[in-house]
Amino acid sequence: MTLSLDTFTPPEVVELITRAGVVKGNMPLQKIFLSSASGGSLLAFACGSLLSTATAPWFQENAPGLIRTVSSMVFPYGLCMIILTGVDLCTSSFLYTTVAALQRRLPWWKMLMHWFITFWGNLAGSLFVVAIIYGYGEVFATEPYKAQVIKFATIKQVKPDFHHIFLRGIGCNWLVCLACYFGLQGRDLTSKVVGIWWPIYAFTSLSLEHVVANMTFIPTAIWLGAPDISVGLYIWKGIIPALIGNIVGAVLFGALYYWYMYGRTETPALEAPPEKGLDGDV
Template sequence: MTFDALSPEEVLLAVSNAGVKKGNMRLDKVFLSSTSAGCLLAFACGTSLSTDASPWYQDNAPGLIRTISALVFPYGLCMIILTGADLCTGTFMYTTVAALQRQLPWWKMLIHWAVTFWGNLAGSLFVAILIFGYGDVFGADPYKSAVITFATKKQVTPDFHMILLRGIGCNWLVCLACFFGAQGRSLASKIMGIWLPIFAFVSVGFDHVVANMTFIPLGIWVGAPDITVGLYIWKGIIPTLIGNILGGAIFCGTYYWYMYLLNFDDLAIAGNKKTDDPVGQTRVSKEKNDIEASAESSHQVTAVGPSH
C-alpha cells in the first residue's frame, strides 16, 4: 500500500521554507494577512457559540453538544491555511523551525510573532464587536446566554495555571493540524488532516489565544458579569499566549525539528514522489503530466519544408 503524502522529513522542510517566507514578508502584508486570519477564525467561533446555544442539550447531554460544536469549528483553520493567512499560533511552529534551521534570524521570528498577534486581535475584534456586536447576532436568548456562560467558564472559573496548561495542549494540536495540512497533497487530504486535531482540542475544551479574542470580548459586549478587560488580559491573553507558544514552538516545532531535520540532508519535496527501486534504495522522480505522457507515447512528426 502506498500513500500519496509527504514524509515527516519533507513536511518539516516545507514548514521551514514556509517559516522563512513568512518571516521575510513585508510587515504591512503580515498585518493584513493576520487580520484576515483573525476574522476567519472569529466566524468559526460564532458558529461554535450558536451551536452551543441549545439549553436542553446543555442540561441533559453537554458532552454531545460540545462534540457537535467541535465537529464544525475546524472550518475556521481550514479557511486560514487554504487562503495562506497568518495565525500567530501556527507561526510559533513555522518560524521556530526556520530559525532552528538557521534560515531565519531569531529577531525576525519574534517580530513576526508580535505583528501576527496584533493582526489577529484586530481581525477578531472587528468581527466580534462590529459584525457580531453591532449586528446583534448574539443579542437575544438563547444565544446571549450561551455567550455569557461560555465566556464565564473560560475566564472566571479556571485558575491561571490551568489556562496555561490548556494553552499548551491546544497549540500542540493546532500545530499538528498545520503539520498534517502540509503533509497531504490533495485538497481533501489537507482538509481531513487539519480537521481532526482541531476537533480534538475543541472537544476537550483547551484554550486558544486567538479564539479567546472573539469569545471573551463578545462576552464582555453582551454583559457577562465578573468579566472585565483587565481580567481578560490577565487570564485570557497572558497564560493562553504563553501556553500556545510552548505548545507550538517547543512541543511541535522544536521536537519535530530535532527528530527529523537535525543532522539530516535536505530533501527534494516540491512535486515529487518517492518510489523504491529494485535494490532497495529510494529515488525521487518527478511526475509527468498528462500532456507530457501523451506526447511521449505519440509518434514524432517531422515538418516538411525548406531548412534554414
C-alpha cells in the first residue's frame, strides 16, 4: 500500500516561497506598511491570549511547564490569522524576500526595503493594540493578570544576557521559517493550519525570542509600570538582539538552506495556479 500525500514537493515549495517574495518585494510601499501594521496587530492579539492563559498562579508555582505548554498551544492562532489574511511580518520577510533575491528575481535593495518597512509597520500595529486595546482598555490592569504580564516580561528582558537573547532569536526564526514552509506546502486549509501550528508552538514553549512578539510583551509590561524595565532596556535587549538573531536564523537556516537544497534547480512546473498559497506570512 502506497501512502500518497497531497502536498507540494520541496522544490515546488521553494518556488512558491520565491514567488511570494517577488510579489511582496514589489508591493507599493504604503501597502507594505499597512500589511505589516495589520500583521503586528494580529500577532498582538495572540500575545495577549498567551499572557491571559498563562495567568494561573497555582500552576505557575506548582506546574510551570504544564501551564507554559497550554499557553503555547494557544499562541499559534495569531500566525494562522496572519497567513490566512496574507499580511506581513518582518520575520517571514527575512525568508521570502531573501529566497527571491537568491533566485535573482528580486533586487537586493528591494529585499532590504521590505525588511525595513515591515519592521516599522509591525511595531506600529503592535503598539496600537498595546495602547488602545490593552492599555486604555485596561485588559491586564487587574490582578493577577497585571502581575503575570510584568513577571513574564521581566523574565524575558531582565534576567537573560544580550547573547542569550540573540541565540534564542536564531532558534525562534529557524522554527518560524519552518512554519512558513509548511504553510505553503499544504494544499488545503487544514494542512496549512496544522503545519503552521507545531513549529510556532515549539518556539513559544521553549521561550525563544521573536522580535515582533516582543513588541507586545514588553511594551505592555512597561505600560503597566514594570519596575525593572525601561524603554532603553527594551530597545537594547528586546529589539536589537532578537532582531539580529531572527535575521540570522531566517537567512542561514531558512533561506540559504532551502535555496541551496531545492532552489538551484530548474523551476518546477506547479500543478496549482501561481496565486495559490502565495499570500501566507509568519
